[in-house]
Amino acid sequence: MWQIFKVWFFQMSSPPIFFTQIVPWIRWSSIVGGTLFLIGLVWGLAIAPADYQQGNSFRIIYIHVPAASASMTAYVMLAIWGVIFLVWKIKMVDILAQSLIPVGLVLCAIALATGSLWGIPTWGTAWAADARILSMALLLFLYIGLFLLRTQLKPLAKAQKIASIVALVGVLNIPVIKYSVEWVATLHQGATFTVTEKPRMPPEMYMPLLFTVLGVYLLMFAWTLIQARWLCLQRESGKQWVNRWVTTKS
Amino acid sequence: MKTLFAFETFSEFLIMGNHGFYVWSSYGLAFGLISLLVGFSYLQFYRWHNAERVRLARLERQKLHQQQGDTGP
Numbered sequence: 001m002w003q004i005f006k007v008w009f010f011q012m013s014s015p016p017i018f019f020t021q022i023v024p025w026i027r028w029s030s031i032v033g034g035t036l037f038l039i040g041l042v043w044g045l046a047i048a049p050a051d052y053q054q055g056n057s058f059r060i061i062y063i064h065v066p067a068a069s070a071s072m073t074a075y076v077m078l079a080i081w082g083v084i085f086l087v088w089k090i091k092m093v094d095i096l097a098q099s100l101i102p103v104g105l106v107l108c109a110i111a112l113a114t115g116s117l118w119g120i121p122t123w124g125t126a127w128a129a130d131a132r133i134l135s136m137a138l139l140l141f142l143y144i145g146l147f148l149l150r151t152q153l154k155p156l157a158k159a160q161k162i163a164s165i166v167a168l169v170g171v172l173n174i175p176v177i178k179y180s181v182e183w184v185a186t187l188h189q190g191a192t193f194t195v196t197e198k199p200r201m202p203p204e205m206y207m208p209l210l211f212t213v214l215g216v217y218l219l220m221f222a223w224t225l226i227q228a229r230w231l232c233l234q235r236e237s238g239k240q241w242v243n244r245w246v247t248t249k250s
Numbered sequence: 251m252k253t254l255f256a257f258e259t260f261s262e263f264l265i266m267g268n269h270g271f272y273v274w275s276s277y278g279l280a281f282g283l284i285s286l287l288v289g290f291s292y293l294q295f296y297r298w299h300n301a302e303r304v305r306l307a308r309l310e311r312q313k314l315h316q317q318q319g320d321t322g323p
Binding site for chain 1: 257
């Protein structure tokens, strides 16, 4: 089993093999992710009961939590891939990291913007100097920094190295975001889900949330792979297999 | 009558007890940002693909000319 995985891993770290072998993964994760997300969305927006305290504004949770959670997970992935790239210099890992940054950036922006819109009817303010909100804003700046490094800094080798280091250092912010609602008194409410405890919501409210969270994770996975395929072609441009693809696909 | 839905009418669903603006603008913003991401990424790739195709076609033409011993006008 381990041997099979090892062979698969080594094969997948070659761009031309990744380019063709990854297609079914993209197809299935986007179909399943899209379906789960749509079911969760309809369920959460139209079927779940209104919150006794927050009324219908709580329905923002079905996009706010998946976006925030996925953007944090994406950052952790960037840090892990950063270490792998710095140690082993696997180019496929760096292609994946570069593909994930814009997705993480957009998800982080969605989390902040929807949080702000949720804050107006619930807290009476769109912005507060609160531990959770500030640490999430820092994550957004880290993503913007990484995005600019990747798109503006030349040569490529330098951008790869610096972006990997920034991703690695910035990951210290993730536990701060995660535990900010427990360590200090914040305006932001506590975690809805934890792995070890019962959810603090009735099932008719948290089941749709589970669906949208899973859906967003799968869609993020699919889009990152699509971008990674495109980036494979661009990074390897001039090689025989890329030329063949470019001339046959129109 | 109790239905499956949390709202009795469609306009109630849109108004969402005066929270409609916040809920719908959240989802609108989210989908807008995602569309921007997908659109820009696709456009960037499409431009690269086009430029690359043009470059390869030119190379192919040059090769053909050289093979025919054509030195040009």
